């Protein structure tokens with residue numbers, strides 16, 4: 001048994017990074033996890049917590065550098081919760097991501113290693129995102145260099161930026177970011193300056209009071225359109241305040257094509273409005289993927305890395321092996337982007353999605369692209385799928401099902417209905433290898449996993465997207 005104690009210092013050799021992004025080392029066979037460490041480094045670390053199965057440590061010093069170390073390019077790296085892996089070269093990031101898919105699928109779900117392809121890299125590794133969500137806070141988190149400067153003038157009552165790594169309630173003032181665009185950082189700064197001078201205060205998570213809550217910036221990378229979504233609490237004269245800020249921003253940033261204002265008084269820290277109004281422009285932006293044009297509203301899900309997702313949708317199309325006669329279900333369909341990318345290869349697609357705004361976008365997207373063989377149903381998948389799979393729905397037995405659930409994976413009732421409906425093929429698009437492994441395990445009763453293709457949609461983070469092709473056992 002290890003002699004590690006909370007507070008003790010030890011030397012560690014960093015062996016790998018694990019799913020979720022943390023680095024791992026062993027001391028006498030005992031597992032130690034830590035942040036801010038690169039495989040191949042020897043570090044001095046302090047034990048922060050010790051549990052029965054593992055310990056958590058804080059790196060104090062790098063004693064020997066790894067041959068696989070990259071110099072981070074963002075000044076906020078280490079503090080910011082956005083990127084975890086700027087200090088790992090991109091090629092190595094891809095290798096670790098494949099390891100994590102293998103760990104989940106081969107070791108937990110019993111899938112053959114040869115079925116898992118190498119990760120397809122993202123065509124862009126900087127400024128690849130089309131959406132960023134920034135949070136306001138009335139308690140600004142000071143950065144190490146801000147504390148070191150001993151500057152006493154910092155206004156600590158207004159922050160707008162991203163979360164500090166590891167903290168859901170701490171926000172720092174972001175001054176640089178390489179994920180979306182230089183424009184998005186400029187907009188962020190102007191909004192923050194406005195907020196500082198405003199009579200309204202930023203929201204306090206602790207007191208659940210205040211006005212300014214979130215700023216979401218969405219960009220059409222191929223159309224140069226920008227949507228700003230401002231979320232606030234509902235306050236008298238709040239509308240006029242947002243209108244004034246909007247007019248100010250529209251004058252400064254000609255690429256802002258639309259602004260939406262949503263209000264929410266819910267405690268949950270999610271950028272989802274209870275009611276919304278369009279302040280300026282059409283209330284949505286457009287984006288191109290392949291030959292198709294998509295309309296995206298403020299609350300609709302749309303894949304955040306357009307250049308990489310084109311390859312993913314193409315892979316879905318190839319894995320489908322469509323002949324033109326198939327009936328397809330597109331589960332968790334968002335704005336219909338998968339349905340639209342396969343529509344001309346199949347007979348009919350039925351998409352299901354819980355966010356009504358996204359369903360309206362999906363219908364409009366079909367119209368925009370001259371597609372008339374897709375229909376979309378709004379509602380919780382576990383309820384809607386049972387209805388469309390049930391009686392009185394002759395002709396709606398799918399040949400192929402594409403499913404693209406959120407991180408939590410598919411609801412057990414959805415898996416059950418899929419097993420009963422038993423389409424010939426299931427294409428499972430997943431952003432979480434752990435829930436993918438769980439669901440593939442459940443589906444293995446009737447399905448064999450034939451091919452798994454991981455994609456890197458999120459460079460410099462530990463996130464990984466995977467497409468798996470499952471064929472029904474005869």
Ligand SMILES: C[S@@+](CC[C@H](N)C(=O)[O-])C[C@H]1O[C@@H](n2cnc3c(N)ncnc32)[C@H](O)[C@@H]1O
Pocket residue numbers: 300301302303331332333334335336337338352353354355358379380381382404405406431
């Ligand atoms: C990962 S996204 C996939 C969207 C789409 N396939 C795409 O590629 O853009 C997951 C989608 O599932 C939707 N969703 C989440 N929970 C749901 C549920 N219980 N029933 C139906 N849709 C749900 C979300 O709103 C989101 O649009």
